[in-house]
Amino acid sequence: MPITEIEGRKIKLSHLDRVLWPDTGTTKGELLHYYASVAEVLIPHCAGRLASFVRTPDGVQGQRFFQKRPPAGTPDWVTTAELLRSSGELMPQVRVDDLATLMWAANLACVEIHTPQWKAASPGTADRLVVDLDPGPDRTVVDCCQVALLLRERLAADGIETWAKTSGSKGLHLYAALRDADSRQASAYARRIAQELERAHPDRVVSRMAKEDRAGRVFIDWSQNSAKKTTATPYTVRARPEPTVSTPLAWSEVADAAGPADLAFTIADVPGRIAAHGDLLAPLLAGSAAAPLPS
The missing domain is CATH 3.30.70.3300 (Alpha-Beta Plaits)
Structure with a gap:
């Protein structure tokens, strides 16, 4: 079992040749490679937010489950924050704030990342x-x-x-x-x-x-x-028959789409889009973009 060091954190990588998408033959190693390739634009959209994961350890055609609590064996360097549930229980959840945490999660076959529309530090604020x-x-x-x-x-x-x-x-x-x-x-x-x-x-x-x-x-x-509720975070992979990605769009692409294939992007497509266009959702992160709701 290979051990890699990412940002000073040691992670044991396992079963990198395991096929997670049988229809395309896409492996867990390719999933990790994708997340490493897009981490620079993905992480700012989920950093500081409580992450929920869709895990498919046996592939997208096998058992899947939605995981909110940190799984057993979560390293102590993984950042967590607590959510006050309606029952009064404080439930910890992972925050994907850095590359090491993203790679650790992907290695657990956490295919999808979902986040709420608020940050853990300000759960009463919808940003x-x-x-x-x-x-x-x-x-x-x-x-x-x-x-x-x-x-x-x-x-x-x-x-x-x-x-x-x-x-x-x-x-x-x-x-x-x-x-x-x-x-x-x-x-x-x-x-x-x-x-x-x-x-x-x-x-x-x-x-x-x-x-x-x-x-x-x-x-x-x-x-x-x-x-x-949570929503699939920008750039997350989806547990679909193919390794499709929740992909930011230019408004010209929205206006010009002639068929579903025009807006279907996989892990093979998205790194090239980022290289060509950068993060099309970057303005969402700028404080100057925030607007009040009408009274």
């Missing part, structure tokens, strides 16, 4: 707004793009700038940076905007949770802003 666009039956990510453009224009009218990324699955995520807001306010605002677009475009948009209402429309999931 991000997120809207998840999910295509219903007979709709695709291209339909989500059309709704995303409507949302971008609507939020801009309230002084809120937005950025887009693929979910890495079927839809899109829209992000905005917030200030002076909490999770309930962010969720209420996102719900109001979703309902407003549903009234304006009832044949294209639905804001209700009931799955039977989604056929032929795009579901605007405003509930991701709940303090209890």
